[in-house]
Amino acid sequence: MLPHGLLRLSACVPLWRKGSRALFSKAAGNGGQQEPKPPFDASLLQILVCPLSKKPLRYEESTNELINEELGIAYPITDGIPNMIPQAARMIGKDKQEGEPEQT
Amino acid sequence: MAASRAAASCRAWAARPGRLFWRGLCSQEPDRETHFGFQTVSESEKGEKVYQVFENVAKKYDLMNDSMSLGVHRVWKDILLRHMNPYPGTQLLDVAGGTGDIAFRFLNSVRSHREHQVRQKLRSHQNLSWQEITKLYQEEEQQSLGGSHVVVCDINTEMLKVGKQKAQHLGYSEGLSWVVGNAEELPFNDNNFDIYTIAFGIRNVTHIDQALQEAYRVLKPGGRFLCLEFSHVNNSIISSLYDLYSFQVIPVLGEVIAGDWKAYQYLVESIRRFPAQEEFKEMIEDAGFLKVHYQNLSSGIVAIHSGFKL
Numbered sequence: 134m135l136p137h138g139l140l141r142l143s144a145c146v147p148l149w150r151k152g153s154r155a156l157f158s159k160a161a162g163n164g165g166q167q168e169p170k171p172p173f174d175a176s177l178l179q180i181l182v183c184p185l186s187k188k189p190l191r192y193e194e195s196t197n198e199l200i201n202e203e204l205g206i207a208y209p210i211t212d213g214i215p216n217m218i219p220q221a222a223r224m225i226g227k228d229k230q231e232g233e234p235e236q237t
Numbered sequence: 238m239a240a241s242r243a244a245a246s247c248r249a250w251a252a253r254p255g256r257l258f259w260r261g262l263c264s265q266e267p268d269r270e271t272h273f274g275f276q277t278v279s280e281s282e283k284g285e286k287v288y289q290v291f292e293n294v295a296k297k298y299d300l301m302n303d304s305m306s307l308g309v310h311r312v313w314k315d316i317l318l319r320h321m322n323p324y325p326g327t328q329l330l331d332v333a334g335g336t337g338d339i340a341f342r343f344l345n346s347v348r349s350h351r352e353h354q355v356r357q358k359l360r361s362h363q364n365l366s367w368q369e370i371t372k373l374y375q376e377e378e379q380q381s382l383g384g385s386h387v388v389v390c391d392i393n394t395e396m397l398k399v400g401k402q403k404a405q406h407l408g409y410s411e412g413l414s415w416v417v418g419n420a421e422e423l424p425f426n427d428n429n430f431d432i433y434t435i436a437f438g439i440r441n442v443t444h445i446d447q448a449l450q451e452a453y454r455v456l457k458p459g460g461r462f463l464c465l466e467f468s469h470v471n472n473s474i475i476s477s478l479y480d481l482y483s484f485q486v487i488p489v490l491g492e493v494i495a496g497d498w499k500a501y502q503y504l505v506e507s508i509r510r511f512p513a514q515e516e517f518k519e520m521i522e523d524a525g526f527l528k529v530h531y532q533n534l535s536s537g538i539v540a541i542h543s544g545f546k547l
Contacts, residue, residue, distance in 0.1 A: 174414060176414075177388075177414050177416070180388065180414075180425055180426065180429060181416065181424050181425065182424055182425060182426050183424065184418065184419065184422040184423065184424040185422070187426065187427075211394065212398065212401070213401075213415075214394065214397055214398070214401065214415045214416065214417055215416055215417065216394065216417040217416055217417055217418040217419075217424035218392065218417060218418065218419055219419075219422065221417075
């Protein structure tokens with residue numbers, strides 16, 4: 134009886150380990166993918182314009198920035214709050230090189 | 238002469254793309270001097286210094302306001318709201334709105350106005366079935382603000398962060414937006430807002446006339462400009478008491494509560510440097526506003542200036 138039980142237990146353990154490993158990796162995968170990003174209010178796009186040229190902006194989701202194509206500058210969004218100070222904006226050159234952001 | 242020519246060429250360059258770089262270059266030109274409290278600083282320095290002042294005190298800002306004014310600042314802001322008397326559907330721009338005091342009061346006011354409207358509507362209906370009544374209340378929940386919206390704009394990210402946290406804490410979820418922006422160069426379209434307010438912020442702006450012009454630009458025709466700001470006391474006895482309190486007590490409070498003597502030294506000095514009621518009224522008129530009036534509160538310690546874009 135006992136040896137059988139032990140055998141069964143020993144057979145189960147690898148499965149359990151496998152299962153838990155799978156669980157852990159899944160959790161780790163999720164943790165790595167889930168980056169809490171405060172949502173940017175898209176309705177703001179209707180009111181916001183570039184402070185320099187007063188032209189409308191485009192929201193770039195990948196970099197979380199508001200882009201003025203014409204002047205080639207990008208305004209950052211931190212914590213869902215867009216930063217529309219020209220000195221904080223990043224220049225986007227034609228070859229997509231990052232210019233020096235001038236911080237106040 | 239050379240300086241003005243340089244400035245003119247600088248401005249021409251600034252209009253081209255790659256403007257940011259030239260703007261940086263321009264700021265290195267010998268720019269005019271202005272005041273930072275009782276100190277004299279260059280204009281570019283002032284912006285930076287003001288930013289640092291508010292960045293340091295952001296977390297203790299509300300607490301300091303209550304301590305310095307013994308809670309009276311709440312009354313002043315309530316009176317401003319009473320002047321504003323917003324109705325549901327109003328689009329408000331609150332510049333230098335930082336921690337959101339005016340914005341929250343606006344939302345409260347609009348909400349209670351809306352409830353009053355709904356109640357009146359219900360009263361006017363004589364025979365309503367229960368289904369119709371529930372439908373009306375459901376509508377009210379969806380549009381509890383009636384389309385009103387407030388955009389809080391401030392040059393300082395720290396102040397806005399504090400404001401946003403406060404909003405979450407107090408339960409304001411809709412009708413509110415936060416933007417980091419410069420009052421002299423607002424990131425908004427022309428003719429966008431019904432009301433523009435700036436409470437205790439305009440004295441910190443380097444170019445007040447530019448801020449006033451921007452205010453005129455973003456307001457809709459018929460829009461109202463409201464400014465709540467420290468001003469000049471007309472009564473000499475109160476003036477001397479006020480001076481004593483300002484220069485002896487306030488910086489000490491600043492050091493004890495916020496750990497920043499200099500910020501509050503700047504505060505009381507900047508109040509003295511700000512133009513008096515009549516002079517500020519003329520500046521507002523110069524920007525194009527009409528029917529400009531002001532009302533003194535607390536014997537002139539604070540004044541509310543109001544103008545219309547007509």
